[in-house]
Amino acid sequence: MASSAAADPRDFLDVDARLADEERDIRDAVRDYARAQLRPQVAEWFETGMLPARELAKEFGRLGVLGMHLQGYGCAGTSAVAYGIACRELEAVDSGLRSFVSVQGSLAMFAIHRWGSEEQRGRWLPGMAEGELLxxxxxxxxxxxxxxxxxxxxxxxxxxxxxxxxxxxxxxxxxxxxxxxxxxxxxxxxxxxxxxxxxxxxxxxxxxxxxxxxxxxxxxxxxxxxxxxxxxAFPDVRGLRGPLSCLNEARYGILYGVVGAARTCYETALEYTLSREQFGKPLASFQLTQRKLADLVIEVNRAGLVALHLGRLKDDGELDHSQVSFGKMANVRSALEVARTARTLLGANGISLEYPVMRHMANLETVLTYEGTEEMHALSLGQAVTGIAAFR
Known part of the structure; x- marks a missing residue:
């Protein structure tokens, strides 16, 4: 018998129901902190081009998200999915906040953890996990x-x-x-x-x-x-294998994080079109608006499923770098389309910092480029499916 329960507009495919209890707890902790402490201030930080990095580092350290997916040295050793969910909830507020955590944990800390000597790990990682060192x-x-x-x-x-x-x-x-x-x-x-x-x-x-x-x-x-x-010097690694392994970690955080940015843009557009009236009825009642909302909910949920699946592969030790390229390229593209479409649904208000959509849209233009441009990830996928490298 078919269920009579209506789909949740904010998690249409019930993706988060597939999270383990610990992953759900981490989601709630990071989401609550991000909404209460970060969301009220982020528009001002964006407008003024500043970030209270030292203060945030210590707060992120207390929250336990710095290097959270690493083992030992004061790091929590969570699942890859849990780390991805934390990235999602931070980027739901702003890509810059996820980037702050990603650079600390998936680039700097991961590099020392993976390639450093025992002396280097012991000297730097505990303080970095606490947010005392950046x-x-x-x-x-x-x-x-x-x-x-x-x-x-x-x-x-x-x-x-x-x-x-x-x-x-x-x-x-x-x-x-x-x-x-x-x-x-x-x-x-x-x-x-x-x-x-x-x-x-x-x-x-x-x-x-x-x-x-x-x-x-x-x-x-x-x-x-x-x-x-x-x-x-890192004692053992030579060549590009070292830095590229770190970039792969950061790209994983991105493919999860942008789902949060897309979700915020979609939810903002949904709430706005339900409350804003034109021609005597809500914008959401018009067919063209509903078509756009349908496109948004598809892209947000499809990106969420891709992220969850790749996270499970990573936790099982089966995630290939080309699959990370798939996730980074596909999910950033989806998030950008969601942001751009949501901007149109807000009309002139879409360009105001009183709403988060234009800010996310601007940020995602950078996310599209860093940790590998869309073109480079396309070539990675092309090599994976053809066996032919076309980088040069």
């Missing part, structure tokens, strides 16, 4: 984005020390970080280095005039004769 991840350069193998930052040996010279660009948290994971060319191939940001020769300059991800701190890192001891 990290950033230096891979992208002004002339090396999608092609990190062409980076110009170089590390050379000087006795037992390393000397680093170069520039990194578009580095989230760079101006507030205590430690930077920096990737550089060496005579042995690309290597990673753990660089305390108070090391002489290291500086960070804030990137100004951003029109997207404004509730996020972005920097240019400059390394001029930065001298590091031998033990600052």
């Amino acid at each position: 990290g950033c991840f230096g891979l992208t350069e002004p002339d090396a984005g999608s092609d990190p193998g062409s980076m110009r930052t170089r590390a050379r040996r000087d006795g037992s020390d390393w000397i680093l010279d170069g520039t990194k660009m578009w580095i989230t948290n760079g101006t507030v970080a205590d430690v930077a994971v920096v990737w550089a060319q060496t005579d042995e191939g690309i290597r990673g280095f753990v660089v305390p940001t108070d090391t002489p020769g290291f500086s960070a300059r804030e990137v100004q005039h951003k029109l997207s991800l404004r509730a996020s701190l972005t920097a240019e890192l400059v390394l001029e004769g930065v001298r590091l001891p031998a033990e600052a």
